[in-house]
Amino acid sequence: MPERDPGSTRWCFADQLGPHFLDDAAPDARDGGDVVLVEATSVFRRRAFHRRKAHLVLSALRHRAAELGDRARHVRADTYVEGLAEAGVSPERPVSVCDPTTWAARRLVRRLAAGDVGPGAGSVRVLAPRGFASGHGDFAAWVADRGERRLLQDDWYRRSRRRLGVLVEADGEPVGGRWSFDEDNREPPPRGATTLVASDAPATEALREPWWPQEDDVDAEVRDDLDRMARDDGVTFLGDDGPRRFAVTHDEARRALRHFLAHRLDAFGPYEDAMLAGDRWMAHSLLSAPLNLGLLDPVRVARDAVGRLRHGARLASVEGFVRQVVGWRDYVWHLYWQQGEDYRRRNALQARRALPEWFADLDAGGQVRAACLSDVLGSVREEGWAHHIPRLMVLGNWALQHRYDPRAVTDWFHRAFVDGYDWVMVPNVVGMSLHGDGGVMATKPYASGGAYIDRMSDYCGRCPYDPKVRVGETACPFTAGYWAFVDANRERLAGNPRTSRAVAGLDRLKDRDALLEQERRRGGDAP
Numbered sequence: 001m002p003e004r005d006p007g008s009t010r011w012c013f014a015d016q017l018g019p020h021f022l023d024d025a026a027p028d029a030r031d032g033g034d035v036v037l038v039e040a041t042s043v044f045r046r047r048a049f050h051r052r053k054a055h056l057v058l059s060a061l062r063h064r065a066a067e068l069g070d071r072a073r074h075v076r077a078d079t080y081v082e083g084l085a086e087a088g089v090s091p092e093r094p095v096s097v098c099d100p101t102t103w104a105a106r107r108l109v110r111r112l113a114a115g116d117v118g119p120g121a122g123s124v125r126v127l128a129p130r131g132f133a134s135g136h137g138d139f140a141a142w143v144a145d146r147g148e149r150r151l152l153q154d155d156w157y158r159r160s161r162r163r164l165g166v167l168v169e170a171d172g173e174p175v176g177g178r179w180s181f182d183e184d185n186r187e188p189p190p191r192g193a194t195t196l197v198a199s200d201a202p203a204t205e206a207l208r209e210p211w212w213p214q215e216d217d218v219d220a221e222v223r224d225d226l227d228r229m230a231r232d233d234g235v236t237f238l239g240d241d242g243p244r245r246f247a248v249t250h251d252e253a254r255r256a257l258r259h260f261l262a263h264r265l266d267a268f269g270p271y272e273d274a275m276l277a278g279d280r281w282m283a284h285s286l287l288s289a290p291l292n293l294g295l296l297d298p299v300r301v302a303r304d305a306v307g308r309l310r311h312g313a314r315l316a317s318v319e320g321f322v323r324q325v326v327g328w329r330d331y332v333w334h335l336y337w338q339q340g341e342d343y344r345r346r347n348a349l350q351a352r353r354a355l356p357e358w359f360a361d362l363d364a365g366g367q368v369r370a371a372c373l374s375d376v377l378g379s380v381r382e383e384g385w386a387h388h389i390p391r392l393m394v395l396g397n398w399a400l401q402h403r404y405d406p407r408a409v410t411d412w413f414h415r416a417f418v419d420g421y422d423w424v425m426v427p428n429v430v431g432m433s434l435h436g437d438g439g440v441m442a443t444k445p446y447a448s449g450g451a452y453i454d455r456m457s458d459y460c461g462r463c464p465y466d467p468k469v470r471v472g473e474t475a476c477p478f479t480a481g482y483w484a485f486v487d488a489n490r491e492r493l494a495g496n497p498r499t500s501r502a503v504a505g506l507d508r509l510k511d512r513d514a515l516l517e518q519e520r521r522r523g524g525d526a527p
Helices: 042-046 051-071 080-086 103-114 136-146 153-164 217-232 250-263 265-271 288-292 298-311 315-338 341-345 371-383 388-401 406-416 422-433 450-456 477-488 490-494 500-508 512-522
Strands: 009-011 035-040 072-077 095-098 124-127
Touching (some): 035 051, 051 072, 072 080, 080 103, 136 153, 136 315, 250 265, 250 288, 250 298, 265 315, 341 406, 388 406, 406 422, 450 477, 477 490, 477 500, 477 512
Parallel strands (some): 009 035, 009 095
16 A cells, blocks of 8 residues: 555656555645646756657646646746745655656655755655556565576566466466467568558458547647747757647546557557558557556556456457556566666677767658668657567667667667656666666567568568668668677677577578678668
8 A cells, every 4th residue: 555644745756647646645634735746947958858758748747737726836947956945845844755766866855855955854755656566575575586596577477467466367377377478469460451450451350540639728838838948948859749649647548548448459469569661559559658657557557458358358468468567567667776776887798889870860861761760760750659669679679780889779768759768768778679788688689680570560572672681782781780790799699599599590601701891881871
């Protein structure tokens, strides 16, 4: 149960905006029940965030203030410390705050609590974190139980399912006899389709478009303010502006969830790893952004998904979605803390290259010819979003092959994606995508050639490059890049049973020397 905190004013960060962050506040207490919301504008001057992300965060914060009405102390200030002072926080008028989601914010609230900065000791009380399916104690107990064994996500997921009673029978065994239906959820897109469901499919099988929010006066105000920052304050944004695609209130997020569960969940399962140039959204829920804003309780989301089984939903699709919401998401959150603040600095493959300008600016100049990379960078540029396979197997795969510095790539993902936060991107990029942690999260690097992209997408048929060709003008940059990556990391890969065959395969290539010379000459050029 959440800690009771009667009479305290609650300070909420911009990723703590759901009702479950206030469910112990005392609205009838004298001067209590207020909620402090601070817009710290200096963050936009320090780093170039995606325009869509800046809009989403400010819109969510201001919508929450509007919902709370007179209870909200909504302050716009340069820093959090200045904002708390402006909101009247003091030892006589203290606030409580749920432990934040990043190392930097955690340091700040502890310094505030100790009185090292800000309005003085006793002004801030730090509560346990919320917004996840498990607490730090749950994860610490699991780690202790494992001893020297690896911290496998699948094992954590099983434990979480049992603890939450989600998709388990009375005896603790999984519904359907399997913990994971992942092997059933790896279908390529329908042959010849330009969207997930072919246009000639029966109406009953057609995939509904995602639920889209309607912008309002708050969004218009945010857009005007962002325009002013860019025009008058020298603030630089990444990517393009455009209509708001993601929920910014609890009610909007619940509507998006209900629509997904009713109309898109079944197709999500089999096609969650598929990619189509004409369908950026596929059957994905688009709930990562509102979840990471703290608008939804992940346990309730998982239980709502399980409830669809009574309406005939595919078990494999339900399980796949539950695994993301209370399995993978919590696992990433806990690893972020368990691995320590230095996790972001790990670089087991000694990758040092800076991000080339065409990658860093989301191919704003249209230099990239490779169909998959061009389209995915375009999706991020225009929407601030791409689903998990383009992130891992196109963007991350490219960065891995070309030895981009993990810290730079992590920062780029954090700034460029609307759902990107430090706790999200450090494990997913450093660990999962770039193998910078040397195998904490994955037993092998997620590197692949063009064959995988060809199998799981429609990109290669419209690309000037051929996924089967390694050398020459039509050589697929992912195929050639994969073999160059194997060569650059041959010693490490040769010692791993899961990748040793790749090293042997490289040495059997008749065009190996030409391929490696080609990749050396290509350097950081846009493919």
